[in-house]
Amino acid sequence: xxxxxxxxxxxxxxxxxxxxxxxxxxxxxxxxxxxxxxxxxxxxxxxxxxxxxxxxxxxxxxxxxxxxxxxxxxxxxxxxxxxxxxxxxxxxxxxxxxxxxxxxxxxxxxxxxxxxxxxxxxxxxxxxxxxxxxxxxxxxxxxxxxxxxxxxxxxxxxxxxxxxxxxxxxxxxxxxxxxxxxxxxxxxxxxxxxxxxxxxxxxxxxxxxxxxxxxxxxxxxxxxxxxxxxxxxxxxxxxxxxxxxxxxxxxxxxxxxxxxxxxxxxxxxxxxxxxxxxxxxxxxxxxxxxxxxxxxxxxxxxxxxxxxxxxxxxxxxxxxxxxxxxxxxxxxxxxxxxxxxxxxxxxxxxxxxxxxxxxxxxxxxxxxxxxxxxxxxxxxxxxxxxxxxxxxxxxxxxxxxxxxxxxxxxxxxxxxxxxxxxxxxxxxxxxxx
DNA sequence: GTAGGGTTAG
Numbered sequence: 001x002x003x004x005x006x007x008x009x010x011x012x013x014x015x016x017x018x019x020x021x022x023x024x025x026x027x028x029x030x031x032x033x034x035x036x037x038x039x040x041x042x043x044x045x046x047x048x049x050x051x052x053x054x055x056x057x058x059x060x061x062x063x064x065x066x067x068x069x070x071x072x073x074x075x076x077x078x079x080x081x082x083x084x085x086x087x088x089x090x091x092x093x094x095x096x097x098x099x100x101x102x103x104x105x106x107x108x109x110x111x112x113x114x115x116x117x118x119x120x121x122x123x124x125x126x127x128x129x130x131x132x133x134x135x136x137x138x139x140x141x142x143x144x145x146x147x148x149x150x151x152x153x154x155x156x157x158x159x160x161x162x163x164x165x166x167x168x169x170x171x172x173x174x175x176x177x178x179x180x181x182x183x184x185x186x187x188x189x190x191x192x193x194x195x196x197x198x199x200x201x202x203x204x205x206x207x208x209x210x211x212x213x214x215x216x217x218x219x220x221x222x223x224x225x226x227x228x229x230x231x232x233x234x235x236x237x238x239x240x241x242x243x244x245x246x247x248x249x250x251x252x253x254x255x256x257x258x259x260x261x262x263x264x265x266x267x268x269x270x271x272x273x274x275x276x277x278x279x280x281x282x283x284x285x286x287x288x289x290x291x292x293x294x295x296x297x298x299x300x301x302x303x304x305x306x307x308x309x310x311x312x313x314x315x316x317x318x319x320x321x322x323x324x325x326x327x328x329x330x331x332x333x334x335x336x337x338x339x340x341x342x343x344x345x346x347x348x349x350x351x352x353x354x355x356x357x358x359x360x361x362x363x364x365x366x367x368x369x370x371x372x373x374x375x376x377x378x379x380x381x382x383x384x385x386x387x388x389x390x391x392x393x394x395x396x397x398x399x400x401x402x403x404x405x406x407x408x409x410x411x412x413x414x415x416x417x418x419x420x421x422x423x424x425x426x427x428x429x430x431x432x433x
Numbered sequence: 434g435t436a437g438g439g440t441t442a443g
Contacts, residue, residue, distance in 0.1 A: 053434060088435040123436040154437040161438095198438040205439090234439045265440045297441045304442075335442045363442055370443075 049075075049083055057089045065093035069102055082109070084118050091124035100132040123151045130159025154196045157203065166206035173200045177219070188219070194228040201234035205241040213238045233261050240269040263290050264297045271301050276309035296327040303336035307343035315340040319353075329358045338367040347375030362392045 045051045052075040059068035072090040075082070082090075087110045094103035107125055115121045122145055129138035142148070142156045153176050160169035180188040197220050204213040217235055220226040226235070232255050240248040252258075252266045263286040270279035283302055286294060299322050306315035319337050327333045334357045341350035350371035357364060365388040372381035 050434075057434070083435095085435040092436075118435090120436045125436090127437065149436095151437045156437090158437060193437095195438045200438095202439065230439055232439095237440065261440050263440090268440060271441090295441095300441045332442055339442065361442095366443055 046078060047080065049080055049086065052080060053083070053085045053089070056086065056093070060089045060093045060096070063096070065096040068093040069097070069099075072106070076109070082113060084115055084120065087113075087115055087118070088120045088124040091121070091128050095124070095128040095131040098132055100134065103128045103132060117146070119145070119147075119149055119152060123149075123155045126152060126155040126159060130155070130162060133163065135159055135163045135165075150191050150193055150196050154199050157196070158199045161199065161203045161206065166203040169203035170200070170207065170212065173203070173216075189223045192219075192223050192225070194225050194231050197223075197225050197228070197231045198234045201231065201238045204238040205234070208241045208243070210239075210242040210244055213242055213244075227256065229255065229257055229259060229262065233259075233265055236262070236269070237265050240265075240273070243273075245269060245273055245275070258290060260290070260293060260295055260298070263294070264301060267298065267305070268301045271305040271308065274308055276305040276311065279305040280314070296322075296325070296330050296333050299325075299327065300330075300333045300336040303333075303340045307336075307340040310344050312341075312344040312346065315344060328356070331357075331359055331361050331364060335361075335364045335367050338364060338371060342367060342371035342374055345374060347371045347377070351375075351380075362388065365391065 044055075052071065056068050056071045056075075059065070059071060069090065072082075072086070072093070075086075087106065090106050091103065091110075094100075094106055103125075107128075110116065110118075110121050110125070122141060126138045126141050129135065129141065138156060138159050142152060145152055153172070157169045157172050160166065160172060176192075177188060180186070180191060197216075200216055201213070201220075204216050213235075216238075217226065220231055220235070225231050232251055236248045236251045239245075239251065248269050249266070252262065255262060263282065266282045267279045267286070270276070270282060279302065283294075283298070286292075286298070299318055303315060303318050306312070306318065315337075318340075322328055322333055322337065334353065337353045338350045341347070341353060350368065354360075354364065354368045354371070365384060369381050369384045369388065372378075372384060
């Protein structure tokens with residue numbers, strides 16, 4: 001029986017997971033899940049590349065990238081020949097996992113099967129290399145493509161943005177516009193789309209230059225994409241990051257429709273510019289007109305506004321809401337809570353929130369150290385700093401602690417010198433070959 | 434049947 005209808009595919013996806021368990025825990029599989037395993041074995045045609053493609057795609061779409069890659073390698077072990085639809089999904093799973101090794105291997109396979117000039121494969125590869133920090137590989141691939149389309153252009157632009165080079169991202173966009181103006185292929189208006197505009201505008205947000213943002217906004221108007229919600233959301237952010245809060249608000253007010261990202265973005269604009277009252281006001285509007293649907297980003301941003309305003313009572317109320325909605329284990333949200341308590345002068349509450357955190361990272365330690373300082377608990381600050389030091393030896397918070405403790409100071413010096421020593425050793429070994 | 438995007442923490 002052939003697969004792809006959505007319902008059986010869903011069943012197969014589940015049965016695939018069970019199938020995997022079947023080998024590791026035979027007993028468990030034998031009890032309750034035998035039916036699905038049987039289903040899988042019965043309906044999944046393991047000789048059919050289309051079945052494998054569907055499975056790999058479905059798993060990748062569902063965020064189960066690990067299983068998606070397992071499916072790909074299983075398929076290869078059975079010596080099933082992949083086709084042009086197999087690779088984009090498999091490569092996408094490598095990017096999602098930031099797995100450069102698998103990415104390179106999959107790239108090699110794509111070359112072996114002759115898909116090096118396939119645009120779907122190329123754009124997935126450009127995305128994969130840039131997500132894995134290998135932007136130069138992405139660039140080489142891009143330069144080798146004879147006929148680029150908007151997706152390959154966008155992949156490269158996004159790659160530069162994600163690798164902290166928004167300026168180069170804008171240069172690539174400029175190159176794109178130039179190429180179109182020469183009359184090569186389609187015109188700008190027909191080739192650019194909203195995803196590309198969003199990507200370019202996110203680069204504008206990072207370079208924070210008003211003229212540049214206005215220029216890109218102009219392009220969006222010219223090609224008729226300025227009224228697309230996603231574009232408006234990014235444009236709003238881009239203007240705010242240039243310090244143009246009123247322009248940002250203008251975009252927001254003129255939106256025909258707003259989603260949760262629109263509301264969150266506008267709240268963030270005010271919270272980040274110290275305009276807490278406006279941030280609360282937008283949230284009020286969100287509750288009234290936004291269908292009352294807010295998320296962890298909303299709460300985290302509002303906590304930031306409370307931190308700025310010293311609005312402890314609102315902050316505590318938001319903390320309650322975080323607990324109710326089950327966001328307490330989200331590192332960003334939890335860090336916002338610690339920071340809010342800290343800035344409201346409640347070091348004890350900050351510490352309680354910190355102790356309750358399941359997962360801690362550099363930012364939460366940093367917020368905790370700040371709370372200790374406010375509480376004038378030098379000893380605890382010192383202990384926290386040492387913990388932070390283990391996570392991130394180059395963190396400025398540790399350096400800023402004035403290293404009262406001799407040991408901390410000694411470790412600091414070692415950490416500063418270590419990279420140089422490593423470089424020296426590497427050089428030495430290179431020349432000794 | 435397949436590729437690319439936006440908001441939140443010091």
